[in-house]
Amino acid sequence: MINKKISIKDIAKLTNTSITTVSFVLNGKGRISKEITKKILDVAAKNGYEPNRMAVGLRTGVSKVIGLVVETIGGPFFGAMAKVIEEEAEKEGYRIIYCSTNNNIQKGKDVIRMLSQQLVDGYIVTPMKGLEKDIQNLIANEKPVVLIDGYFPDLDIPHVLVDNHGSAFNAVDHLLKAGYKKIGLITADLDLIQLQDRTRGYKDALKANNIKEDKKLVFKLPFDTDKDKAINSVKAFIQQQKQMDAVFFTTNYLGTMGLESIKQLELNIPHDLAMISFDDNEIFSLYPPGITTIQQPTYEIAKSAIDLLLAQMGGEKGDVSKIKYQIPSKLIERGSTVTKK
Amino acid sequence: MINKKISIKDIAKLTNTSITTVSFVLNGKGRISKEITKKILDVAAKNGYEPNRMAVGLRTGVSKVIGLVVETIGGPFFGAMAKVIEEEAEKEGYRIIYCSTNNNIQKGKDVIRMLSQQLVDGYIVTPMKGLEKDIQNLIANEKPVVLIDGYFPDLDIPHVLVDNHGSAFNAVDHLLKAGYKKIGLITADLDLIQLQDRTRGYKDALKANNIKEDKKLVFKLPFDTDKDKAINSVKAFIQQQKQMDAVFFTTNYLGTMGLESIKQLELNIPHDLAMISFDDNEIFSLYPPGITTIQQPTYEIAKSAIDLLLAQMGGEKGDVSKIKYQIPSKLIERGSTVTKK
DNA sequence: TAAAAGTGATAAAACGTTTTATCAAAAATG
DNA sequence: CATTTTTGATAAAACGTTTTATCACTTTTA
Numbered sequence: 001m002i003n004k005k006i007s008i009k010d011i012a013k014l015t016n017t018s019i020t021t022v023s024f025v026l027n028g029k030g031r032i033s034k035e036i037t038k039k040i041l042d043v044a045a046k047n048g049y050e051p052n053r054m055a056v057g058l059r060t061g062v063s064k065v066i067g068l069v070v071e072t073i074g075g076p077f078f079g080a081m082a083k084v085i086e087e088e089a090e091k092e093g094y095r096i097i098y099c100s101t102n103n104n105i106q107k108g109k110d111v112i113r114m115l116s117q118q119l120v121d122g123y124i125v126t127p128m129k130g131l132e133k134d135i136q137n138l139i140a141n142e143k144p145v146v147l148i149d150g151y152f153p154d155l156d157i158p159h160v161l162v163d164n165h166g167s168a169f170n171a172v173d174h175l176l177k178a179g180y181k182k183i184g185l186i187t188a189d190l191d192l193i194q195l196q197d198r199t200r201g202y203k204d205a206l207k208a209n210n211i212k213e214d215k216k217l218v219f220k221l222p223f224d225t226d227k228d229k230a231i232n233s234v235k236a237f238i239q240q241q242k243q244m245d246a247v248f249f250t251t252n253y254l255g256t257m258g259l260e261s262i263k264q265l266e267l268n269i270p271h272d273l274a275m276i277s278f279d280d281n282e283i284f285s286l287y288p289p290g291i292t293t294i295q296q297p298t299y300e301i302a303k304s305a306i307d308l309l310l311a312q313m314g315g316e317k318g319d320v321s322k323i324k325y326q327i328p329s330k331l332i333e334r335g336s337t338v339t340k341k
Numbered sequence: 342m343i344n345k346k347i348s349i350k351d352i353a354k355l356t357n358t359s360i361t362t363v364s365f366v367l368n369g370k371g372r373i374s375k376e377i378t379k380k381i382l383d384v385a386a387k388n389g390y391e392p393n394r395m396a397v398g399l400r401t402g403v404s405k406v407i408g409l410v411v412e413t414i415g416g417p418f419f420g421a422m423a424k425v426i427e428e429e430a431e432k433e434g435y436r437i438i439y440c441s442t443n444n445n446i447q448k449g450k451d452v453i454r455m456l457s458q459q460l461v462d463g464y465i466v467t468p469m470k471g472l473e474k475d476i477q478n479l480i481a482n483e484k485p486v487v488l489i490d491g492y493f494p495d496l497d498i499p500h501v502l503v504d505n506h507g508s509a510f511n512a513v514d515h516l517l518k519a520g521y522k523k524i525g526l527i528t529a530d531l532d533l534i535q536l537q538d539r540t541r542g543y544k545d546a547l548k549a550n551n552i553k554e555d556k557k558l559v560f561k562l563p564f565d566t567d568k569d570k571a572i573n574s575v576k577a578f579i580q581q582q583k584q585m586d587a588v589f590f591t592t593n594y595l596g597t598m599g600l601e602s603i604k605q606l607e608l609n610i611p612h613d614l615a616m617i618s619f620d621d622n623e624i625f626s627l628y629p630p631g632i633t634t635i636q637q638p639t640y641e642i643a644k645s646a647i648d649l650l651l652a653q654m655g656g657e658k659g660d661v662s663k664i665k666y667q668i669p670s671k672l673i674e675r676g677s678t679v680t681k682k
Numbered sequence: 683t684a685a686a687a688g689t690g691a692t693a694a695a696a697c698g699t700t701t702t703a704t705c706a707a708a709a710a711t712g
Numbered sequence: 713c714a715t716t717t718t719t720g721a722t723a724a725a726a727c728g729t730t731t732t733a734t735c736a737c738t739t740t741t742a
Contacts, residue, residue, distance in 0.1 A: 007727095007728055007729085008728065008729065009728075009729095019728090019729085019730095020730090020731085023729070023730060023731085024730095024731095027730080029730090029731085030731095051728080051729075052727085052728050052729070054727080054728075054729090055727070055728035055729040055730090056728080056729055056730080057729090058727090058728080058729075059728080059729045059730050059731090060729080060730065
């Protein structure tokens with residue numbers, strides 16, 4: 001089976017036919033007699049013929065590759081989605097080429113430029129501020145794009161993500177209904193629409209419960225501080241706000257870091273401090289007394305995104321620019337937010 | 342900047358030169374005068390020329406794409422490695438196309454066949470029993486391959502992975518030195534060399550400490566049982582072995598599941614049962630009293646693997662088939678294995 | 683039975699590059 | 713000044729496909 005790669009031309013020679021005939025047979029086009037068809041198919045199979053994707057790509061302009069641009073591939077959230085996307089794509093014969101941006105705009109630009117060297121048929125991208133032009137460019141060049149986990153507020157580009165505002169609203173509302181009064185917010189100092197929407201959800205929930213927002217209860221953790229430093233500043237924040245009886249973390253990463261901080265401060269959850277984190281995670285279910293979380297529907301998000309993209313690449317016409325899915329999340333209630341006596 | 346893609350031919354027309362000249366200038370070959378060179382470079386830059394990778398690939402047989410075949414991209418271990426691999430590859434202008442096998446041999450075969458349709462220049466693969474032929478085929482076709490996280494005992498293929506035997510040995514030895522007598526092993530019923538090496542490490546450590554192996558203390562969790570079922574069977578195993586005072590989990594996944602089981606059984610760690618898990622994980626550092634783990638050097642593994650691959654693809658000759666890195670791990674001692682009084 | 687329609691197969695162009703071989707003009711050599 | 717060498721540029725082939733247009737031959741139609 002150790003075969004030098006065989007080409008359509010070789011098969012033609014082997015079967016005393018022409019290149020065209022072989023191509024037609026292999027693609028089920030044209031009109032070729034049963035016998036010749038069989039002969040060609042046999043020879044192709046016996047020699048393990050595989051079309052040269054480069055040649056096909058050059059000729060047809062189709063690569064059967066999807067570009068997946070995410071913030072970071074590690075981590076449970078994108079990891080889970082990548083898996084779903086890969087599986088679905090494979091069913092239609094697409095492969096995934098993936099790149100991460102690490103929330104770095106220049107990296108994002110580079111990655112998109114690279115991918116756009118006619119080597120990718122469509123994109124799933126987690127957007128960041130600053131990438132608007134680049135992504136519009138892709139669309140202008142007729143490449144389907146689906147945004148995931150974020151969106152551009154002023155642009156009509158199909159996207160699918162969790163209902164950030166509603167999820168945060170529900171979480172904070174849940175805390176208030178459970179009797180917590182002074183609810184803090186810990187978020188990241190990143191210019192991401194997701195975080196803004198979550199913050200809005202927090203504020204709107206307070207408002208809906210007639211609670212005045214206290215600016216001192218909101219903490220924005222600077223980006224790219226190292227972990228120990230970050231934990232220390234979160235600890236400092238928690239200690240400063242003595243009256244705070246619950247805290248809402250806007251991301252998975254912040255939540256686990258918060259957990260570490262609370263642990264180091266030797267505070268009891270939920271007695272001294274209740275907490276909720278965005279994004280479920282194995283830690284949150286295991287760590288006593290269990291941390292209440294907002295579980296993102298990763299499967300639905302990923303599935304919708306890839307379906308949307310495949311539909312577009314499958315030649316579906318129609319204007320997709322208005323397709324904007326906001327998928328509801330699920331609040332997983334655990335011990336960290338028991339109703340206050 | 343919304344440019345229809347421009348080709349080398351267009352540039353030639355725009356500058357009143359020939360295709361060859363443009364190609365030479367763009368690739369720094371041939372002998373072209375300063376002025377023409379400048380003119381072409383200017384036009385190319387202004388129009389945002391990007392070479393068509395398909396055409397280049399077809400002509401040169403080089404795709405500048407690396408295939409990464411892993412068990413599953415989710416999860417901290419492969420996630421972390423994927424990141425490193427992607428970053429290093431990018432420095433040399435390579436992109437990553439990734440596929441997961443989910444420990445399914447057929448899927449692995451399919452994936453490799455797909456990638457080998459002349460669309461990938463080299464491979465990093467986590468091997469599984471049954472893929473020997475397929476991978477040897479790649480090598481026979483002159484494609485560089487580096488195995489990661491596993492290897493084929495009977496084949497000379499470059500690979501890099503943690504020192505599984507030594508790591509497991511150290512872990513179990515650590516337990517024995519800390520005063521634990523009856524040490525259990527929980528592993529997965531998968532035919533993976535990694536797990537076998539770890540199991541050997543466990544057994545050899547017992548032997549080295551003159552302890553007779555007790556078959557009843559070894560539990561192989563059947564593959565693909567669902568999580569709840571798995572937890573229940575682990576619980577049953579733990580309850581059955583009353584004399585067992587410590588347990589060694591051979592993977593991350595098993596470790597967290599074990600943690601859940603122990604939690605449900607309301608056993609105290611380490612008083613009722615000490616534990617060590619292979620593969621560090623955020624849960625293990627957070628979960629009280631802290632779980633002792635074997636921390637795999639993901640960075641070194643990934644870095645070595647990609648370096649090895651890039652070197653081969655960079656035209657490095659020489660026989661690499663004997664390159665076999667076994668990188669030592671680090672035992673992170675935490676509260677789950679305190680010295681027995 | 684002559685014209686029209688259908689059948690089975692193919693030649694050749696095209697996709698966008700890279701690269702070899704070639705060529706004319708200019709410069710250097712004897 | 714005739715010859716060789718160097719310089720700067722290019723034509724054309726090739727990579728492996730897909731696809732359009734064409735062709736010879738058979739069958740159907742009028």
